[in-house]
Structure formats: structure tokens, C-alpha cells
Amino acid sequence: MILGIFTLLLVAVSVQAQQADVKAAKKAISAYKLDPSASKEKLREALAAILPEPTGEDVSDPGFFILKGEILNELAAQIVVVKQTGFGSLEELPQVDGVAVKAFQALVTALEKHAQAVNSPNYLFQDAMKGIQEVQANLYNFGVYAYEAQDYGSAYLNFSSGLACHEILKKEGQKSSLDDAYAMKDQKFFTGMAALNNNMTEAAKPLFEDLYQANYDNPAIYEALYAINANGEAANLDAAYHYLKTGREKYPEEVSLLFAEINHFLKLNRLDELTEKLKTAINREPDNPALYLTLGNVYDNLYQREYSAGNSDLAGKYFDQAFIYYNQNLEKDPTNFDALYSIGNLYYNRAATLTAVLSELSSDSSSAGMERYKAIEAEVFVAFDKALPYFQKAERLNPNDTNTLIALKEIYIRNNQPETSNAIDERLKNVRDGGFNATAFFNE
Template sequence: MNKMILGMLALGLVAVSVQAQHADAKAAARALAAYNLDPHASKERLKEALAAILPDPVGEDAADPKFYILKGEILNTLASQIVTVKQTGLGSVEELPQVESVAVRGFKAYATAVEKHAQAINSPGYLLRDVVKGIQESQGHLYNFGIYAFETQDYELAYLNFSSGLAAHEILKKEGQESVLDDALAMMDQKYITGLAALNNNMTEAARPLFEDLYRANYDNAAVYEALYTIHASGEDADLETAYQYLKAGREKYPEEASLLFAEINHFLKQNRLDELIDKLKTAITREPNNPALYLTLGGVYDNLYQRESAAGNSDRARSYFDQAFNYYNQTLEKDPANFDALYSSGSLYYNRAATLTMVLNELSADGSPAGMAKYEAMEAEVFAAFDKALPYFQKAERINPNSVETLIALKEIYARKNEPETSNALNKRLENLQHGGINETPFFNE
């Protein structure tokens, strides 16, 4: 994990105007000293310090840990000023030098100083003390700038700062020094927010070890289980069985957590495990009784069960599921009368019923006896009754979305069966317009 974290420390572009082609440590030190004497009156001196220290070092500076300590100090100074402005509201961040990933760059400078100190012959011990102090200060900046990035939804930058905070902890521990992440809970909190930033930036492989660590540590946050479900259920190597085990564990530990319940509902929807969904959706409805999406989803589950039982010839069960589907679609419309999906689904429910009955009607047409004709006429009446019930839902759906291909197909067929060719043809023209890339600016069925 440390290798992964350190590998992410890619640096951004520098917005400071750099005057020299190579770093000038002496000029940077003089400018920083002048700035420290009067920070409020000499922001230009801080700009000068940055301009002198940010270019690549050459010669002796490239191997001198003191150069990188100075660089880290200057960058930490800028980071401190930015945090002060943000926390107090005094002044403007735009007035300060603009350095991308400033906190990360400061930490990286100190991390390089550690390497150079270890490589140097007879490098004085006090330098390592200065490095440790700088890294400890960097930890606070890395956390703050990670939060700033997270709040603006720049999750890549947030991850870069938070993961650098974890890397800073590893360096401090290697040197036997104190870290703000020595507390076990603080460390878990840091891993959690780092993993969350990674996951929000679709960096599932970076997020995986962090959330797995939290799971093993029994970190008290339901989002850990949802995150592990998402990680294992995503990508080319998705393992839904393993993913669900994390989700199941989360549901058992946090039975009242709505986000885990909805994740479980979506899991069963993906796997078409309809019978198991009903109780879970009803539970969700008791928790969010004004959420029309839950009623719509439960209506869809019953709709699918109706179609399954109807195809199997189980008429009684099919009829029960049909009624339940219509009931929940209707409850959706009570919550949201302009819900296109509920209108279209209600119309489709009756349309599909008519289509199923039409197949029976075709079979009855072979019997020309009086009894057979009577059955045919009775079934034909049921077919037209189902189409008539579907019609107003499709009409309302078309008013809301005149560019729904499926709605226009259903309306065109219904009017053809009702022997109203003028209306059917007009709807067909609107359908062809869509199929050729056009748009229907206004609905066909106006109020």
C-alpha cells in the first residue's frame, strides 16, 4: 500500500512566474527571511522565494538535503498562508502566489530531503530534526487541502493530498517520530476519507486496500460496507458473490441504514431476484413513504412477476401480480402525477395484457361453431377493453415526453386496432420523424 500511495505523488504545474532556469537556494533563503520579518507587507518576497526555489536544482544543490528542506519550508509557508485566509476570511487567496498541489509539493520536498540525508556522507543530525518538523507540519496542510479539494469535488486532488498524509505518517514512523495519525481512530478516519476520495474518482484499486483495512479493523461506518460492495461488483473482474457478502454483513450490522438497503435492492434487481425484492422494497417504503421511485420499482417487480406467471399459464397468480403492479404504479402517480415512467408502465401493463389475450383470441378464431364464436367475441371485448384502459396512460405519457419512441409505437398500434387510421398515421409520421433524427417540439395530445 505504501508503494501505491507514494507512487501517486505526481506534481502539477506551477503558476508562479519563474525568473531563473535553475533554482537559487541563496536567493530563496534571503527572500524567505525578508518575508518572515513582515508577512503582511511583503507578499512579493514570498513570490520571489518560490520563484527561486521551484525550478530543478543543479550541481551541489541537487544532492543537498538542505535545499529540499528550504523548498519544503517555503511551500509550507505558502500553504499556511492559504489556510489562514480560508479559515479567517481575511484577505484573498488570489493575492497569494498560485502553486498547484502546494501541500503535496511541500511534503514531497521533505520526503526527498530524507532520501538525500540518508545518501549523504556525514550529513548532520540536526537536518533530520528539521525534516521531521517539516513533515509533521505538512500533515496538517495535507489534510486541510484534501478537504478543500473534496468540497469542490476534485476527488483526484483530494486523494493526492490524503494519500500523501498516509505516506508522511510512514516516513515519520520509520524515523521513530510522532505523527498525528498515531491514534488508531485518527488513522482509520484518514484511510476512510482517502478511500472515499479514490472511490469517487473511480480509482477502485487504490480504494480497495484502504476499505479492506477498515473492514478488518471493524471501523464503525456503514459506508465501508457499501464501498466494498461497489469495489467488488465493478469492473471486468466483478465478483457479485463476494460483493454481496460485504453488503450482507453491512445490512446485519446496520439494519436501519437506508443506503445499504437501497444498495441491496439494486443488487437483487441486477440479478433479477424478483421474489426477494418485494419485502426489501416494502421495508424501504416504510422508511421513505414519500419516495415515488420506491413505489415505481415495486410496481415494476410485480409487473415482471405478472409476465412470468402469465407466460407459465398460472392465471390466478398472474392476475394477483397484475393487480399489485397496477396498485403500486397508481401509488407512484398519487405521489407524482407527472411521473412519465409510472404513466408509461401503467399503459404498458394493460397493453401487454391485451397482447397476451390477442394470442388466445387467435387460437379461438379457428373454432367456427356458435360456442366458439361466442368465446371469440367475449375475448375480443376483453382485448379492446384492455387497449382502452392503456390508452389514457399513453396519452398522458406522450404529453410529458412527445419524443418517446416506445410510447408512439403503442399509441399508433392502439389507434390502428380501434380502426382510426387518420390518428394512427399521424402518430406514425411523428414516430418516423424521431427515427430519422428529428424532434417533436410539441405533444400530439394536448390538454
């Protein structure tokens, strides 16, 4: 019996302690609001009292969750003041992760408890509505802070909670900070961008589609809708390009949309359409070396296509254009490995295709055939000789690139320099076996 009474006393003390915490929280937050600049300790006391999980009657009491939302909201507002004015210190304030979202969640819970309770007073409902109106601004600010810190998951939680606030307020006939159509569009845009940057495409898609239908004046929505529809298991490039094309027509000077279109045509290997678009991009950003390299690659592929089709004159023109744009890249960035390798590879492939022609001519023992053979053979050696210095420079920049080492090995074999070829082959085997060449072979 004594043990049973002792147990009951413990339960009673526990309940009283929880009730005392709620009272302490109310007292502390009231004291803090009277003079918030005097001491942050009262806010800390209020949080310490209200943050533990509720027990007993508090579990179903809307007032408990309204108080919790109020205290968290106050902390969120103080953080915003410090960040926006620079007065005070964030270190002086209590630290609560996701404070604005937690305030919103507490207020939503309060509304749920109010709806479930029998004869719950109406003033609790009004207090919850007021709290949701207040937290809406905090959610937006914390969304911005998280987005700027590239914490896109937290940014999405804050921004989307702000949208949820609006839905709750409008359902109950209350005013919302998103009643203004432009404010609502901006909020949807930021929410969508946060979701997209956090790889939450399913959450982002309806937001950007709403903005598209509303003719929202921002080119980023067209790029976003393109990215959403062009990627993933349900990718639809036709639907994706529809958005991109619309955006390009509406914002013809927008460089990001132009680059997205270039990448689209690269993905589809529509080379002929790429040349003019890349030239346009170069005119917009003449100091961007990547554009020259990309255009060189396009002309390189066009050269190979036309040469394979037997259109030697057109192939020659494309070869020259590839060389020009690769060199223009090197003018912007003389140590660009990709450009150096690409020029070497351009000549190397030319030598390889001519070598195939030599194989065909080898069976022609006529004087004309032999003369043709010697002429093409000379072209082969010229092409390899022109490729060599570019591969050497590329190897100097990256001594572990297997393609560069293969090309160098083959060129030195053809130049009848087996010692050099074998040395390079050893370095190639080292890389293929998982090793690493600490220094370059051509390190002059």
C-alpha cells in the same frame, strides 16, 4: 579564445544566479516569518526564487529541497488559515497548484538526497522530519477542500500523501498525527472514498478492507466494498453481497445499504425478495416517488412471469399491485413520464397476451368457443382503451419516445382510426431517421 572565455562567464553567472536565488529565498522566507501579516510579497519572492528546477550543486543538496518544502509548507499553512478563519484573502497569496503535495514531494526528495550524500549533516535529516510532520496537517486540510469541491483525484493525492507521511515518520521513530488509531482509520476512510469516487478501485480496495477488518464504525465501507467487488472485469457478486449483507445486519436502519441491496436483487432479477425490501424502503422514505415506480415494475414483472406460467389468479394479484404502485408514484409526481408509460404498457401487454389467446380460439367454431372468443375480444379492447390515455399523456411529455409512438400507432389501428395511426407513424419515422418532434401530437 575570447568566445570561450565569454561562454565560461555566462556559465559562471548562471550558477551564481541560481545560488543567489537560494539565498534570496532564505532571506525572503525569514523576513516573511518575522511579520507574515505585513506583506505577502516576501512569500511571493521566496517562491519565485525556489520553485525553478535546481541546477548545479542544488540538484544533490538536501538543504535546497528542505527549503523548498518549507516555503511551500508556509504557503499551504497560510491558505488553511484564510479558509478556516475567513481573515485575509486567498487572492493576496501566491497561487501554486497542489501546494501541500508539492511540499511533501520536496521533503521526500530531501530525505533521498540526504541518504545518498556522503557525510550529510544530521540536522538536515531532522529538518526534513520536522517538515514532514508539519505538512501532514496541511495535506489533510487540502484533501478535505478538494473532496468538498468534488475534485476527488486531488483529494486522493493529498489524503494518500498524508498516509505516506505517517509511514515515513514511523519508520524513523518520529511522532505522527496519525498515531491515534481513530485518526488513522478516518484518514484511510477519506482516502478510500476519494479513490472510489475517482474510479480508482484498486487503490480504494485495500483501504476499505483494512477498515472492514478493524471493524470501523461507518456503514459506507460496506457499500464501498460491495461496489468494488460487484463491478469491473473481476466482479464477484457473491463476495460483494457478503459485505452488503454484513453491513445490513450491522446497520439495519441505514437506507443507503437498503437501496444497495435492492439494486443487487434487481441485478439478479430476484423479484420475490424485492417486494418486501422495497416496501421497507417506502416506509423509510414515503415521499420518494422512485421507490413506488420500482416496486410497480417488480410487480409488473411478477405478473408477466406468473401469467406465462399459467398461474392466472396469482398473475391477476400482481397486476393489481403493479397498477397500485404506479398510481402511487403519480400521486407523488403527476407528470412522471415513466409511471404514465408503465401503466399504459401494463394494460397494453395485457391486451397483447389476450390477443395471443384469441389466436388459439380462432380455430374453435363451437358456440362455446365463439362465445369465449367474443368475451376475450371485449377484454382486449377494454385493455387498449385503458392504456390509451396514459400513452397520450406520456407522448405529451415526451413526443420523441419510440416505444410510446409504437403503442399509440398500434392502438389506433385496432380502433379503426387509420388517419391518426398514420400521422403517429410519420412522427415515429421522423424520430427513427434522426429527426425531432418539436411539439407533441396530443398537446391539449
